[in-house]
Amino acid sequence: MSDETPQDETLLETLPLDAWHRAQGARMVPFAGYEMPIQYEGIVAEHNWTRTSASLFDVSHMGQLTLKGDNAAHELEKLLPGAISNLKPGKMRYSLLLTEAGGVIDDLMVTNTGPHLALVVNGACKWDDIAHLREHLPDDITLTHFDDFALLALQGPEAGAVLEELIPGTRELTFMTAGLFEWTRDGKTAHLWISRAGYTGEDGFEISVHEGCAEDLANALIADDRVKPAGLGARDSLRLEAGLPLYGHDLDQNIDPVSADLSFALSKKRRSEGGYLGHKAVAARLADAEGGTLARRRVGLLLDGRMPAREGADVFAGDTKVGIVTSGGFSPTLGRPIAMAYVDALHAAEGTALECEVRGKRLPATVSPMPFVPHRYFRGS
């Protein structure tokens, strides 16, 4: 028996909640340069708990950055295809840092907090992102890395009710909005920056908290019977069901936003006006998409049977290789394997019958709309 997961245990950092995870029974694995909890009681149990109640994920490996300065929004817009200058205080937007050739350097969340812009970037990319931002932004824009803050994600249909009890007022947040809240316990007050967003497809929150208060907050959240800790394993199967790409797997510098089926992140006004790094390449891919000449596209695949097709599996139409799986696994909610793949655009239409090759076997697969499991974001009551 051999686990194929590569294990590089050199120079791993620990999370602020490292001891807490171990006390909760987590199995820790290396991820994005950190020792992180992959699971507690089991991936499927945690996955299903997130879909039916609420789970607490520690995503403190992610980079929490802010930009401050006159024209910060305008300057950031030169590096990404989203509209940031018209983002109202308390609103957030999903966007992409792009290379000149239109390749994705990272995907990120940008929030207008009022006093500054807050960026949440991928853990494995954060140092390169900081270098990229610092290289391209003017010197009078201050970039701060909040590396002494933890980020806790509370996700699931009960997340709203749980958090409202602990931190009154959070129910006023709707999907993709954020605000500053105070949490007082034992006479001590902590400031929490709370966003109604996540990576599971469920309603939920991401809570930025100083590392000194993170353990208290985690304990207060799991003291509610509706909340259990969940690890990276469930986070991955949940985001796959939700059709959300994972950087380094479904996205990288050789992939443009149009091929990645992320054109929603290309704000309408900025498509025509441009003015950002990578615009020329992105505009060309948009024209390809309109003209039916796009080379390949990220699609969802629903597989027959029970055998999953993992990252790297070739995708075939008859005898012709037409694509490759970039994320794949078993969907606990659907009880069958699902995958994301990049497929020649000629074979990317919904309902197209394809095959994935796994260990010499051909597994029937159908191009399927994503999300595989419907999103249940809270857009207001």
Place this chain on the structure above:
Amino acid sequence: MPRYFTDEHEWIDVEGDSATVGITDYAQEQLGDIVFVELPDVGTVIDKGKDAAVVESVKAASDVYAPISGEITETNSSLEDDPALVNSSPEEDGWFFRLTISDSSELEGLMDDKGYKTFVESL
């Protein structure tokens, strides 16, 4: 019926010149929720140390190597519909396959129950 263990976390029950193979409780615990088991075809002749089966958990695919050489005579068809048997009953109902023992000297050097227990504790 003697039971042997390998350092790859497989168990082998020997009965005459036939052996039944599965993975240990420790192995299933490490793998987590098992969603699919790919078993060899009956009649396949496999060599010790070569790929014999693949266990798919939610997280990853893991190879199971043949602990001894032989010809596959039977596979556990219950695992097709209920791969989670490997989690719930790894060392009994969740067995993988049976094979003929082509070279019983390959059993030498494998661990017994006590030896395996000590091995796992050392991990």
